[in-house]
Amino acid sequence: MASHLLIVESPSKAKTLKKYLGKDYEILASYGHVRDLVPKTGAVDPDDNFRMTYELIDRNSKHVDSITKAVKNADIILLATDPDREGEAIAWHLSEILKSRKVLKDKKMKRVVFYEITEGAVVDAVKNPRAISMDLVNAQQARRALDYLVGFNLSPLLWKKIRRGLSAGRVQSPALRLICERENEIDAFKSQEYWSIHFDSEKDRLAFTARLTHFEGDKLDQFAVGDAKRNEEVISFLEKHGHGSARVREVEKKRKLKSPAAPFTTSTLQQEAVRKLGFSTDRAMKVAQSLYEGVNIGRTVTGLITYMRTDSVTLSKEAMTDIRGFITKNYGPEFLPKAPVFYANKTKNAQEAHEAIRPTSISRTPESVAAFLNDEQRKLYEMIWKRAVSSQMMPAQFDTVAVDFTVGGDGNVFRATGQTMIFAGFYKVYHEDEDDSAADDEEKRLPQFKEGDTVSINKLYGEQHFTQPPPRYSEASLVKALEQYGIGRPSTYASIISTLQKREYVILDKKRFTPTDVGRVVNKFLSEHFAHWVDYEFTAKLEDELDDISNGKEEWIPVLERFWKDFSKQVGEKESVSRKEVTQEEMDEVCPKCGKHKLTLRLGRRGRFIGCPGYPECDYTRNVDGSDGASAEKREIGIDPKTEKVIQLLFGPFGPYLQVGEMEGEKKPKRVSVPKNILPDNVNLDIALMLIALPRDLGPHPEDSKKVYANIGRFGPYVSHDGQFKSIPKDESVFDIALERAVALLKEPKAAGGRGALKVLGKHPEDGQAVSLYAGKYGPYVKHGKVNATLPDEGMIKTVTLEEAIELLAAKAGRGGKKGGKAKGAKAAKPAKAAPKAKAVVEAPAVTKPKMKKKVKPKAAKLKKAA
Template sequence: MAKNLLIVESPAKAKTINKYLGKDFIVLASYGHVRDLVPKEGAVDPERGFAMRYDLIEKNEKHVEAIAKAAKGAESIFLATDPDREGEAISWHVAEILRERGLLDGKPLQRVVFTEITPRAIKEAMTHPRDIAAPLVDAQQARRALDYLVGFNLSPVLWRKVQRGLSAGRVQSPALRMIVEREEEIEAFRAREYWSIEAECQHPSQAFSARLVKLDGQKFEQFTITDGETAEAARQRLVSAANGALQVTDVTSKQRKRRPAPPFTTSTLQQEAARKLGFTTKRTMQVAQKLYEGVALGDEGTVGLISYMRTDSVALSVDAVAEIRDVIARDYGTGAVPDQPNVYKSKSKNAQEAHEAVRPTSALRTPAQVSRFLEDDARRLYELVWKRAVASQMVPATLNTVSVELAAGSEHGFRVSGTTVLDPGFLAVYEEGKDTKGKEEDDEGRKLPPMQPGDRIPLDRIHADQHFTEPPPRYSEASLVKALEEYGIGRPSTYASIIATLLFRKYVELESRRFHPSDVGRAVSKFLSSHFTRYVDYDFTARLEDELDAVSRGEEAWVPLMERFWSPFKEMVDDKMESVDRSEATGARELGTDPKTGKPVSVRLGRYGPYAAIGSTAEDAEDKPKFASLRPGQSMHTISLEDALELFKMPRALGEHNGEEVSVGIGRFGPFAKRGSVYASLKKEDDPYKVDLERAVFLIEEKEEIARNRIIKEFEGSDIQVLNGRYGPYISNGQLNGKIPKDREPASLTLEEVTKLLEETGKPARGRFGKKAAVKKVAAKKAPAKKTAKKATKKTAKKTTKKTVAKKAAAKKTAAAKTDA
């Protein structure tokens, strides 16, 4: 048994480090977190100082047992989990488990930290161990407790007032609010017309266009001209005044420096990977994790290629800067190296425990040298990290901007600008991407012909162009991460999970790489913004993050922070659970009146999604209202009265087939075709408003054919059947489903065999309504003994089903509570 045990999170990380430490060490992985709060209410107890009840995570129990077994025989134990709050918490949980089992008696247990997985970094870390940092653990526990209390208390309010199965998270909810508010801005936006005027000039050496900046002696601004008639009149005045040429009145030239962007933090890496590589935040972090944990580089072995990728810091170590400067001098010349290293300061108040920025572990490993060892995603991301880090230590770019003023007579003026690069500096390696481009970026790269005051530039034509103002753009992943960071909401490790949760809950959808809130998402956001304003307020959330940072620095105790949050929060939850009207919470919207019946038409959010209603939905209404689900792509916030009335044209009668009426309708579970008593769901590609008779009959007969072939074998006097299912043959009595041995031919099974198999392998049949009936058939008369047996089977199945439902309900509630937004 090795003398020393070192514990990390991931097996890939363990494999790499194991090669560096030699035979005196055994390196094991915890596979992430090893404990979590118990999945039930009371896991965090505000009455007992917010005491937290933990339990082993089931999927990692075997890894914990392996660690415990190795710890029993080890002389020293080292905890080398990731260098952030989550990593510190994992180390603390592992230590607590070992301590509770009496495996630390008389043994040194120490924490080691490194931000890159290289032999040098590991060796350095092992010579400077420390104790577990209690402030970092406290900050992580406080965050986990806050998220738990918000989820377990706020989610049930949403279930009762909006829709079952919803969740609310402490950080997820402000992020959702951002997306929803942007959508509301877009809907409220009213486009304004405006006109621009440009002159196309024919200089002998190069044609160029100049934009109008002065009209009739006045500065020409965006909304100076707002209609075509005025624009044409102005254009004609300009043509007349120019008389075939524009006069150069002034030429100015100005040099400026542009500094390189700092090396990557987590958020800027996610933003730039989205802009330049088209990566989602989740994909970026997954690829970065692999680059950090290690890649096999041929004879060199497995090496971590980038430093730790969860960081707010833009700082680089002295050694890293020295190596980068050497690479710059070697590959781009000594003139590209500044006299002194470039120093960057983080905007974050608590730059991820003073880590370095994301950088290559060795700048000497150029993208060209390691590309053959990397998959495409890893190659592209490594190249991005390498170029950004190297460019950050290069000289600024020197740009020259030339602006030329051109006159059309004495009352009108045009201007053209061009920017050229005199010295590329860092631009020889890397240029930061932008979400939107301004006029300055449009001018870059445009080289103007030589001109001087007094020159007359031949005029080809003057044209006026119509434009309309555009609404603010919807958030992309990059711009949402940027906004969250600017507001101080969340931390580097949470951005990807925030976005993943919003998508998983279907609160938002990504269309053309932009976030669109769903009707459910808007209802949740509106409810929280209206009734829990403080807790989705951007400033409040940011201040809470600052307080958690203060805990991580040891400047504040975590329990008083929790007490300040909990009391008013719980009081508000209890009040809103009783006082809020559900119709208000679901965002009911009146559209107008149905011309046929004179009844009101409204849209609202129901249990199964948004729907339209004709008539009053009040419980005491005399006439029962008519309901119709909204179609895919329709929103209850933008649907018109006309489109809503179209929904009520269902069901559509398509005609007769074999003497039976065929129709198409939309039910609670989606669109369907019907012939007689047979229903068949439409496919995703079928539009219920356009499906014809032929297609409907095809779907119905397809279903009937499947049903005919479903029964493999039946047994007289028994309700047990051998059936074809989605995943192969199985046994069912309508209450329980049983497995068939792989070596048995399903059709050859006897009644005794299926009865025994059902007893041994039977599990409650599950379906749309919580149970799944067997294929319908005419039941034969059964002997009394069989009836008794059937009742007993049903009773057992019912009992088992209740247990299963209870477990699933508890798990669902826990999942909602664990959602950090």
């Protein structure tokens, strides 16, 4: 029998499939992407029909070598990477590498796709292989090329105009714009007072409240009673003419239906996991991946859910049949609609997809598998299972009632409303959470009324209200907005949000996103100078074009050319924009100290501040909140309610910190560091109280019952247990992290010790030597040969890329030597050794396309050369 080699992306998936396919199949993992663009200028060449130059990813080269070796001993190679554009691209890259290594002679190579890891689905997929879809591959290549062209051209501009270490992205920047625009709305918001007027009463021992809707014949709008004086006038009138009673004018009864939500897509799963389970989007996807790839259920390893990257809300016929049968058997025929329930896709850019996220077997109930899952897996699986089952159930039914009362005349109308659930329907299984909105289906019973009934008013009163600004985006509502605007793909939402946090463009405070000062300045620059490219409609249209490429409706090279023609021109024109123009904003206020200049809003090292442009002749500054700039080193925040001591914000050698009270004899006051992702100007009493409450006691460790804590130290937020410490990732919060997540972090292997490199970023394009990242005594730095370059921002230690490191090293090398000669004490260069075996593979467009006319020949932005 012919020997088979089946290649998947993840090693955990490989273990599961091995049990299904038997000894005639060798199964290896690629460990994700195997090739990427070379990290230097020219990786995508607009002047050569957008030729893309790839190289092997260092960390996966050994896995590619293992695959190459195994191919030699196989007759049939099956590429079973994930069933989406990224998976298709990985399959294509593997095939290209194997072709270049000349190991495919007399071999058959096919693409295999399955959407659930169950024995039946896998065996069926292996029996029905297909060719690699170049439409899907080219859609992925186009996306990668666009991301490269935007990042490699805009990021250097941000370095020059604002600050080193910043980045821009094709999808990241419109997402930042959403958050900044919401913050601008909040800043511009003016709260307005208004009052509502109510009476409390009861009938048949059932209390109820009614609200005034009409006064003297006029319907009241929100601001009809605008202040306390008007409130008192209206209440006095009603008390005088109403004589303490209300008469029923009308009773209106209606039947209301609430339908179930569609099964989960990637986007709705992320939103609901954030709202209902408290997960981050990234965590939700990782847990879903583990459920998809396979869990050991007793003696059987099987995937519990279908593929978790999907835009589809449809279910297969087989799944619908199984779910409907389960509903009838377990809940009764009255909970089952006469016909299957179908849902329409509402996603702006629905990518190719099979079906919604659902359990691979509906009979595998959450209770039956709970013992085999960890807590996070159990919660997410239960939510997916319930959502899929409920999607095929009857609507919930409510009886609603509205009763209108008159007080002191027919022109003065109060209304009381209530509702009662009369049939649970899908609520029997699942209730969807809402974000930023009040639930409209709560039980609220009213007494029985008929027209002409009279009730006594127990209390007549007004309630003061103030309009509220629009809420900041939560992780769930941001995902919803990204989907509505068509920004990016649901599968990339987690990485978009993570990137914004890692770049410190936004912070997550009380589970809401606030842009940092740097984030706002970056957004202002991009919105003013690259408005078209951070426009929501443009971003969505580009996603539509990528969809068209994947569906074979559009060629990929023309899409890139249309984008690059205008974009490259704009990049060139904006080189002349001054740094002052970007980082300073003139205000309509004259400096109170010198009286000569209009004040400017500026970006400094610790955030935004207001200052006089006449410096150094005039040194006037103040904080954005209005406090004196000279007193920025010390600020009183408020009173700690527990100790009744003053909380102060101070600055020390390691940055800002909070202090509770003053020194009392030998006893030092409590001090807590302010995390780097919280700007000093943003520290208010609420934030201060959360910080001084640290460390948080998360509870006992499940293995030894010793306490697990979350705290903030000199090097940032961390969790600790029995002398062991682990940093909390930037996209997670010390205030929100739960015990289970802390335990998982503590179990992760420690980084290698010693004074060696923290990370090898890659090889320098000029000599092939390693460019490495180190943690030094005076902060993180990158090293190439004998040249060291300090990172301008400590936060870059987790985000610095090879191209950024090369730029820093080039700048350092340029300052270090004499122009036209060698540096003092430098030795003559040795003859170059034979070049190492090349790993870069230059790829022309995957499918031959007609050559495009070269009316415009824009050049990709280049990294600065050493002086």
